[in-house]
Amino acid sequence: MKLQLPFWLYPLAFILGLLIGAAALRYTPDGRINLMLVWLVWAGLPFVGACISGLMMFRKQRAPWLLRFSGAQRWQLDSQSQLQLWLKLHQLWCLSALGVLAAFLTLLLFTDLAFGWSSTLVDDPTLIHKITQMISVHWQAYWPSAVPDLALIESTRFIRIAPATEHAVNAGGWWSFLLASLVTYNLLPRILLILVCQLQLRHYSHRLSISSNQPVSASTETALADLRVQDLADWEGVEQLFWEINTSEGLTLGVDSWESDQQRWQALLKRKPSRLVWCIDLRRTPLAEMADRIKQASALGIQQAIQVRDNSLEAPAHARDSWQLFARQHQLVWLEAQ
Template identity: 25%
Template sequence: MTRIQPDSTTHISRPIVAIGFFIGIFLSFAVLSGDEAGRVNLLYLLLIFLFIPLISAVISVISLIHGKGLNFARLVTQIPVWSQSQKAYMHKLRQMNLDKSWFFLQSQAAALAYSAAGVLVFLVLLLVTDMNFVWRSTLLNAEQILPVLEVISAPWPFWPSAQPQLELLQMTQDSRLTDNYQDQSVFGDWWAFILATQLLYSFILRGVMLALAKLWVSRKTQNDIETQLSQKLSSVTPQKQQHPSLAPITHALPSSITLNNWAEIDNKLLSTIGAAELPIIKAGPSANENEQQLAEAFKDDQLLVVKSWEPPMGELFDFMALGRGYLIPVDIKQGRIDAPEKHHLEEWQRFINSLNQWQLYLPQEWMNHYES
């Protein structure tokens, strides 16, 4: 079952990065090598390091925000080169509506690798070979090109040597028909401008786009309902059932015993459990202070009648801690005393288990109630 971990969607695919990097190496080397005299056309470089990165960035953003039309991601997933698990992963991405964002992220990584390769090749070639930057045009002259270059270099006014100069432009204009170079050193002066163009429009731009894409994909993954539900499910610890100890039930009473009708059950009803004739003491919610005190001072065996459905409370516990005897929880159904429900009985068994001087009493015949 394919589960997408929240952090896995922002992982960068190494093969995709490698493809971008090698294309960058190949293209940059092909263009920067120039001709046999080491002449490199400045306008070609602008094409490779400025226009292509800018246009591809715009296309990938349009592809991302456009609803159904330009969807490179889905086209790619249709290519029959993916393994079963990769297909499942992409299927999941599509379900989560993340496929386009994921491909956008990967394409930024690939473009960044492409840019890094370009910068690397450029620096290596600057170090190991003489690069001569020239420009050629049939229609344009230096005065017409300069404003365009000035716009391109506007973001780095702090780097004077990377700014285009009209003089330099005029001096580096080339024609294949003439071969007359008076001052060769000026042809290398464009390197700073080229490097700045590469760094800003290719490397930094893609770096920022990659960082934003990562943030966006991560947020989209976190906000996906499946991710949220999975996180909630994994944070839950199942509750454990508790099994308290239960006191045994006795079915015999001593011959000498006193009735304590804590439940205020009608005396006639008590005859059904053989308690109507017993001597009586009174304690509980409706006993007056005197009756309560007498009952608390009583130290012989007593049969304490309680309502089975009312759970044992602290007041009863306090009273029972002072005396001893038998407790009988009774239910009342259709005006008659009956055996307590099983879950009520268990509650009283648990309660009595903590009182050593007391036993839980039920008439033998009531036990049939639980067998059925």
């Protein structure tokens, strides 16, 4: 299933970036912008976050908060769904980075930014020079003016007790370093992760199209031939259970917490209906949790059937075959409108 997010999240991410950029560049009472703090917020922490995201992208995990804004109310632990979610997260992050960049460029044009550095623990300008040289290694060959020299570092050191103002003309010389850091350590890593996600998703789609075009095996044909198919009208009025479908028509499982689902399921088993229809969405895949509940109901003598309630065009071509095999394996009746 393709993950969809509300449109307002995208401009919100850009506006958030604008606010972060403007807030980081506000002047302090001493008249200098804290260069080290700005670099940490704009480049250091985002780069660490991009590295962690790159490592975690291909690990199965629980869905983060972003899933609650999507149409997928239940987290599916498959690689394709995870990549779709990571793709949206990286896109939102890129928009926020572009917002920071827009705020920075605007303030560069219309204000006179003065940067200064100071640290309680680091008081040696040569050490700061070595650190900035390491940070600037990616662009020093083609943008040498964005690499701070020792003279700039010494002249923009800010001592809070005795602030030096005689070299204030050099205080704006850090803008190119910050701009290069923002692009290199914040924006570009997320763009690369977006490209990786898109390539992986394209690979999954290509592999899925190949598998869907393959002929059905003999064992699959035999299983589908043994499938019990009945008229939907014969099950009219039977209690319906919607699996991972958010609706108010009847009992729903798979969209709320496990505790809520368990309470509803136990209440249904206490009623012990004679027949039960599982309403499914073809875009989902059969899960072991559903199979366990089917076995519990079968043990109580409840006759069960499956009905497709959402036959969306987004569903893969082999989705119906997968669900019919699932119905055959668990002795479920497959309901079709005659």
